[in-house]
Amino acid sequence: MESTPKKYGVVLYEGFQLIDVCGPIDVLNVLTTHVEGISLSLIAETKSPISTFPKEWPEKMGMPPFTTSQTMMPTDDFDSAPQLDVLIIPGGMGCFDPNPANVGKPNPAVVDPIVKFINKQYPKLQYLITVCTGSGIASQTGIMDGKKATTFKGAWKVIPVWRPQVTWIPKARWVVDGNIWSSSGVCSGTDLMFGFVKEMYGEKVARDIAVWMEYQRHEDPTADPFGIEEALES
């Protein structure tokens, strides 16, 4: 029998969305006070500081560039990262190709190295988790083909086109299919993570973390306040 997951990792890349990463991992920070032996690696292509601002803004995606950004420090690069039990792929504007000729396509400079890392980790991963447009990145591995997944409503006309072999669910706070958990946009990743903690470590642990963090969980993954109508308007 597989033991409960202990070794977590999250991928950082230039242009990740701050809450996509920090919502789920702060749940894990608090989880470590309930479950022994939890580790969490922040993994990027290099160990240099990583900005939430993309190397180049994808101008044609219909949103003006953020004028603020923050920088986090990775703990590992793709070569030095340990084999994980759970790998988290966040979303962010960095995943879109900034070349106007390729508007709405995956940004190869960001996506290709992550795809390679997922492929390296996946055979021994217990779970793959995606947040927001992170499912678009992970979909490029082919691992999600034939599986159900969801993604960011604000890119609903873009991300599913990246991999039509995935069954994209437009109304879901998050989706579980096999060992792949995918959340909808940005803040929904925090609800996914509480759902994941409940499934792995039990409701009492999940509830105790939520009370400490004063977080009201969305507990039903199918109840999506930002579902299809809004997605199709965007």
Added chain:
Amino acid sequence: MESTPKKYGVVLYEGFQLIDVCGPIDVLNVLTTHVEGISLSLIAETKSPISTFPKEWPEKMGMPPFTTSQTMMPTDDFDSAPQLDVLIIPGGMGCFDPNPANVGKPNPAVVDPIVKFINKQYPKLQYLITVCTGSGIASQTGIMDGKKATTFKGAWKVIPVWRPQVTWIPKARWVVDGNIWSSSGVCSGTDLMFGFVKEMYGEKVARDIAVWMEYQRHEDPTADPFGIEEALES
């Protein structure tokens, strides 16, 4: 007439809680795509990387140490930071004195330099915002004396003792008194920030940001799902 606030800053210190900072500031990141000229400084005692893990864990506060941590990069130190319109003080385990002889008291190594910085900024600040135990830190300035404020439920028996001259409100998602906005614990800071954005820039901007971030706002500051009963149990 005062213009709407543009220059934001958030204080970082060793042992800040990740979501206390990243929830509110990611709302501000997205705000910058709606309102021109917004800036955001991450300000610490020095410009060295700042960890979410305290320099020394306050063992006697009833919680085992986190076994995971993350590191963010400040943009300014307390000397180089510009005069701000809005200053945000987050909470975190770093604010508690790790010396067992001073259990439950403010950690002077963390709190004193922040108090000095608040006092320097406050005369020209438009608003002071606190998240979680950040209200305990800010209370040490005396600026909040005679005002209503709230704080982290998990330290309800500790923080109000730091400054009994403040009227501590045990059942509130957040509290506004004059130009001081204080949120309850951890994740409530994100709701405060959405409330603040609504008040400053209007409901349409706040709603558009929430839809993009797929965040369901708690819009009533007096409706507190983690109110007094839970606080007094802790």
